[in-house]
Amino acid sequence: MTLNLCVLTPNRIVWDSEVKEIILSTNSGQIGVLPNHAPIATAVDIGILRIRFNDQWLTMALMGGFARIGNNEITILVNDAEKSSDIDPQEAQQTLEIAEANLRKAESKRQTIEANLALRRARTRVEVITTNS
Numbered sequence: 001m002t003l004n005l006c007v008l009t010p011n012r013i014v015w016d017s018e019v020k021e022i023i024l025s026t027n028s029g030q031i032g033v034l035p036n037h038a039p040i041a042t043a044v045d046i047g048i049l050r051i052r053f054n055d056q057w058l059t060m061a062l063m064g065g066f067a068r069i070g071n072n073e074i075t076i077l078v079n080d081a082e083k084s085s086d087i088d089p090q091e092a093q094q095t096l097e098i099a100e101a102n103l104r105k106a107e108s109k110r111q112t113i114e115a116n117l118a119l120r121r122a123r124t125r126v127e128v129i130t131t132n133s
Contacts, residue, residue: 001035005051007060007076014060014081015051022074023050024067039070044078046120048128059084061128063121084128092129096122 005022007015022033025047044067049060065078099122103115 003033003035003072003074005074007078007081009078009080014083019051019053021052025062033069033074035072037069041066041068044076046124048124048131059128059131061124082125087125087129089129092125096126
């Protein structure tokens with residue numbers, strides 16, 4: 001048995017294919033989804049989506065959104081998503097270093113919140129690359 005997984009951003013379809021299993025980062029922790037999973041709707045956190053596809057694990061960086069699971073269909077609507085194969089390791093590392101520097105320089109509460117968010121996104125992108133290697 002398989003699941004139909006569709007990952008969407010406001011601009012594009014990132015993934016639309018059958019998979020065997022996923023592990024999804026939600027706001028309350030990670031959940032694993034296999035065929036015949038109970039129906040749920042959940043918030044998706046900034047984190048890694050792991051996809052078992054043709055007996056291989058692929059990873060994707062998700063930048064927060066929502067997921068609906070039911071009837072062996074998973075729809076994930078996120079602000080942004082990147083497959084590990086689409087992420088340039090050097091650019092991701094530079095973005096992480098810039099985000100860390102911006103957090104150190106943050107003066108106001110708003111700057112700190114924005115810098116922390118950018119840092120979480122940058123760390124996720126780097127983690128996706130290192131998880132896949």
